[in-house]
Amino acid sequence: MRLSDRAREIPESGIRKFFELAEARDDVISLGVGEPDFSAPWAARTAAIGSLERGKTSYTSNRGMAALRERIAAHHERYDQRYDPAEEVLVTTGASEAVDLALRALVDPGDTVAIHEPTYISYGPGVELAGGDPLAVPTRAEDDFALTPERLEAAGAAEADLLVVCYPNNPTGATMTDEQFGEVAAFCRDNDLRVIADEIYAALTYGADHTSIATQPGMRERTVVVNGFSKAYAMTGLRLGYALGPTEAIDAMNRIHQYTMLSAPTTPQYAACEALDRCDGEVEEMVDEYNRRRRLVVSRFNEMGLDTFEPGGAFYAFPDCGGDDEAFAEELLEAEGVAVVPGSVFGAGGEGHLRVSYATSMRELKEATDRIASFVDERW
Numbered sequence: 348m349r350l351s352d353r354a355r356e357i358p359e360s361g362i363r364k365f366f367e368l369a370e371a372r373d374d375v376i377s378l379g380v381g382e383p384d385f386s387a388p389w390a391a392r393t394a395a396i397g398s399l400e401r402g403k404t405s406y407t408s409n410r411g412m413a414a415l416r417e418r419i420a421a422h423h424e425r426y427d428q429r430y431d432p433a434e435e436v437l438v439t440t441g442a443s444e445a446v447d448l449a450l451r452a453l454v455d456p457g458d459t460v461a462i463h464e465p466t467y468i469s470y471g472p473g474v475e476l477a478g479g480d481p482l483a484v485p486t487r488a489e490d491d492f493a494l495t496p497e498r499l500e501a502a503g504a505a506e507a508d509l510l511v512v513c514y515p516n517n518p519t520g521a522t523m524t525d526e527q528f529g530e531v532a533a534f535c536r537d538n539d540l541r542v543i544a545d546e547i548y549a550a551l552t553y554g555a556d557h558t559s560i561a562t563q564p565g566m567r568e569r570t571v572v573v574n575g576f577s578k579a580y581a582m583t584g585l586r587l588g589y590a591l592g593p594t595e596a597i598d599a600m601n602r603i604h605q606y607t608m609l610s611a612p613t614t615p616q617y618a619a620c621e622a623l624d625r626c627d628g629e630v631e632e633m634v635d636e637y638n639r640r641r642r643l644v645v646s647r648f649n650e651m652g653l654d655t656f657e658p659g660g661a662f663y664a665f666p667d668c669g670g671d672d673e674a675f676a677e678e679l680l681e682a683e684g685v686a687v688v689p690g691s692v693f694g695a696g697g698e699g700h701l702r703v704s705y706a707t708s709m710r711e712l713k714e715a716t717d718r719i720a721s722f723v724d725e726r727w
Contacts, residue, residue, distance in 0.1 A: 357472050361692030376715040377686040378703045381517060381663070383581040387618065388629040391580060394621035395614050403613060409605040410597075411438025411589070412616045418623040419589055426549065427562045428572065430591045437597050438611045439604065442547045442575035442588030446511075447473055449543045449571045449590060452599035453509055454479040460511060461504035463494045464694030465665075467517045467545065471694070474511075482507055485695040488667065491656050492521035492696070496534040505538045512560060515548035518693045518702035519665040520641075520658020525558045532563035542570040547588070548661040550579035550630055553638050555659060561591075571596050576615070578661075579630050580622045585615035637662050640705040640712055647716040648703075651723050662706040665690065665697075668727070672699055675727065682726060683718035 366379065386392070410416065416432035423430060430436055439445040446469065454460060456478035462470045463484045471481040484502040486492045494512060504510065512531075514523045523531075535542060542560060549557040561570040575588030588611075590600060604610075641657075644664045648655040653666035668675045672689040679685050690700030705712060 353476060357475065360468060362468060362688055366686075372684060374684045375680065375686050376684065376707075376711050376718070378705070378707065378712075378715055379686045379688045380704055380706065382583050382706060383578065383633065383662070384707050385581040385633055387580055387582045387585070388622060388626040390625045391582070391618040391622040395585075395618040398614055398617035403617060405613065407438075407610045407613050407616060409601055409610050410436070411611055412620070415616050415620050415623075416589075418620055419591070422623050423572075423574075423591060426557055426559055428559060428591065431594075434594045435591055435597050437590045437601050437604065438616065439575075439588045439590060440608045440611050441586040442545065442573050442577065443469060444604070444608060445573040445575070445588045445590040445600075446470070446543065446545060447476075448600040448603050449573065449592075449596070450474060450477040450479070451603050452596060453541055453543070453571070455508075458508040459506065460509045461499065461502065461507040461540070462511045462694075463498070463513075465492070465516075465518055465690055465697030465700070466511075466513050466693060468693060470511050470513075479509075483695045486521075487696055488654075488656060488700070492516060492519040492665070493523050493527050494531055495527070496530050499531070499534050504534075504540070507538075507540060509543065510535060510540045511543045511545070513545040515552060515557070515658075515660025517548065517661055518663050518688070518690065518697065520661045520663045522552060522555065522659035523558065524555075528558055528560045529563055532560055532566045535560075535569065536565050540569070542566065543573065544570055545573045547573065547575055547578050549574060551634055551637060551662060552660040553634070553641060553658075557660070568593050571600075576619050576622060579633075580619075580626060581633065582615060582618065582622070585612070585618060587611055587615040587619055637705065640707075640709060643709065643712060644703060644705045644716065647720070651716075651720045653723065662704055664703045664705060665700050666703065667699055668701050670699065670727070672697070672701055676701060678726065679719065679722050683722045685715045685718050685722075
């Protein structure tokens with residue numbers, strides 16, 4: 348079977364490699380999974396079950412149920428984002444589809460797409476599948492992995508056509524302030540950059556509210572915001588996300604969506620309506636628990652000499668392992684049965700770091716950090 352050049356050249360996921368190594372053993376504590384260890388709120392699950400019992404198994408509108416789009420638009424007013432649910436909201440099969448649709452709707456063959464790194468591994472391949480050319484914009488630990496105009500300029504992003512941003516960030520847990528986004532927004536306006544803002548971790552912030560580049564002056568009309576229900580509502584397997592943006596962008600994304608997915612799955616749309624109506628309390632409880640775990644993990648890493656800045660969002664710590672991150676991860680897994688992900692998997696700026704998910708129980712986190720401390724003392 349002859350494959351396309353594009354398919355042959357897409358790399359395997361670097362995260363998947365370590366999952367497979369961990370799955371080969373039954374004594375592993377995995378800190379590599381970017382998935383909540385909670386179940387979806389009971390009210391949301393009940394709504395999903397109820398919709399099935401009522402026979403609600405047909406297609407919805409391509410754009411998603413009107414009731415859900417209205418709730419999504421209302422929900423985003425808490426972030427000072429205001430969108431017309433009829434024209435500026437699209438429900439998708441996970442936030443990943445929303446990112447893919449945005450790239451295919453906004454990128455022409457040969458366009459350059461700037462991506463700050465380290466960041467989520469799907470953006471670069473997504474750009475290539477859309478026919479574009481990814482441009483890495485390294486961020487650094489000394490800046491707490493915030494994106495700056497200086498980094499964009501040094502990387503040549505002034506000549507790019509599009510910028511992808513992800514804050515709160517996977518893998519670093521970094522967040523950005525309104526002032527920092529203001530500086531990046533000025534760069535985008537000055538250089539006519541459109542933006543895809545992946546804000547899937549918007550609800551998972553600690554000590555400060557989420558801020559969005561889309562709320563900066565002149566940015567709403569040039570930004571597609573991506574979000575979903577996987578992280579905040581622990582609905583990863585239900586595969587439901589959405590995009591918000593200018594009418595012309597959402598219309599274009601929907602035209603692609605209707606030929607590929609047709610519509611997002613129906614059952615989780617009912618769950619999502621209930622989640623937005625009734626489950627803020629459960630989200631707050633999850634955030635409080637993640638915050639407890641965050642403080643434990645960061646303090647333990649700093650105590651054992653793995654410098655770790657304090658992540659402001661998501662559920663990842665990004666310690667500096669002081670050397671070859673891939674060797675560290677492989678030897679740690681072999682010696683102590685703890686799975687983490689090398690930072691270099693996530694691109695420039697990630698080398699010498701580890702992505703450690705604290706979306707697991709306090710008991711396992713304490714045991715895992717004890718094992719890592721032993722490994723650092725004895726072998727690293």
